[in-house]
Amino acid sequence: MTGTGWQPVRKTRAFEDVLAQVERRIAEDGLTAGDRLPAERHLAEQLGVSRSSVREAMRVLETLGVVSSQVGRGPDAGAVLVSKPGAALTDLLRLHLGLASLEPREVIDTRLMIERWAAARAALTGPDTSVLAEAIAGMDAAASAEEFVEHDTAFHCALAEASGNRLTAAFMRSLRDSLRRYAVEAVVRLGDTSGLQADHRRILRAVLDGDPDEAAEAVTDHLARAYPAPAGE
């Protein structure tokens, strides 16, 4: 019998309680990266749960990129708060791509969205472009598709970081990492990388000229070349 208006009995698992209390502490005490959490045994005792439950909560926090655990003793040992949203995003995207619950096309389109925005933003803020130039030089010297993609990743991530927004930069890095396989395939399929390099130089020039619209267009053309849209779309 369903739909009787009854609320399902809330059955919180122990580690979820631990998570909630740790999160509350972070918010209330204003903890930030670098601060330490109590030791697992102490936390278990104070919260009245077993150490196993505390450990499961720690695994969750570690997965989300907010905690890092070190063994041993001393100021650096134990669970310390960190800030690694990128690693968590990368794992998330990689697993869901593997599960086929996300299509490569969706990820690529999202990447285009981010990169258009980041390029336009970078053109407006006039960032340090030396890293971009170095990456282009690295691609010129690349001897294999893998090596080319490595410098290509550096170029596009540097572009995202030049936007000044850490969230989009982390997202960009994660998208690139989870798409690495497709990127290598794309380079191999194209064979000739001169077109891609011309795109890169066009993007760099637009950023240097401070022309956001041109930068966005250059990025769009670049990704259209690397990942041609399916015919039907």
Next chain:
Amino acid sequence: MTGTGWQPVRKTRAFEDVLAQVERRIAEDGLTAGDRLPAERHLAEQLGVSRSSVREAMRVLETLGVVSSQVGRGPDAGAVLVSKPGAALTDLLRLHLGLASLEPREVIDTRLMIERWAAARAALTGPDTSVLAEAIAGMDAAASAEEFVEHDTAFHCALAEASGNRLTAAFMRSLRDSLRRYAVEAVVRLGDTSGLQADHRRILRAVLDGDPDEAAEAVTDHLARAYPAPAGE
């Protein structure tokens, strides 16, 4: 002594091995949402680790939104593969906002980026706009800031879903959820919601007219009204 060229001894934790093997199985066997994983005890025995280690790996997979565990017996019990990237993203963003490792401004700018893109995309695909119209009506009838924000969230999430990209839609939902507090604050600060509603109607009209540029502009103006940029920027 650092920098001697030695590689740190790779010390993989047991649950990380479990994670790697489960992920490999997912990829090799082509498992998708709905498929079941072996029971914790069986997995522990087959992998030669303790059940605790398997459980920690399960917590990670659950956090990343790829498995869901049910107790009991039968076809629905045990660890089942699911596809909930949204919940994982929401937790990620909320925790990092709480840690102050992400500024609200960064999250808001990211939201603007997504929403511009989604609105333009929706205008091109001509989606079902009844949900959007209902959300606007709901905001008209809202009696409190919280209620207004609830329908506002429905409006903007429906817009993102209309883009047809599940990744950006999930990201949008997560951003909204993690920004809920700021959204309520913004509505209270504005006092009058007629301007916001005018924006919503303008966005809807642009989508109906199939005008992507106007849709993007309308979204930009809307968010500028809700979250005014700091003076210095």
Next chain:
DNA sequence: GACCACAGTATGGTCAGACCATAGCATCCC
């Protein structure tokens, strides 16, 4: 006094084993 060796100790990592609550399944009894 400076320095080094060594025991002490707090930390996370791992395991084994037990017990519980849950929920489907099988059996028995009427």
Next chain:
DNA sequence: GGGATGCTATGGTCTGACCATACTGTGGTC
């Protein structure tokens, strides 16, 4: 046939132990 009852596989939790690690303090040595 059908309902009551016990069985069993599942995740959830706890306890207690042991290990490896890495800092800390202590004491001895030069």
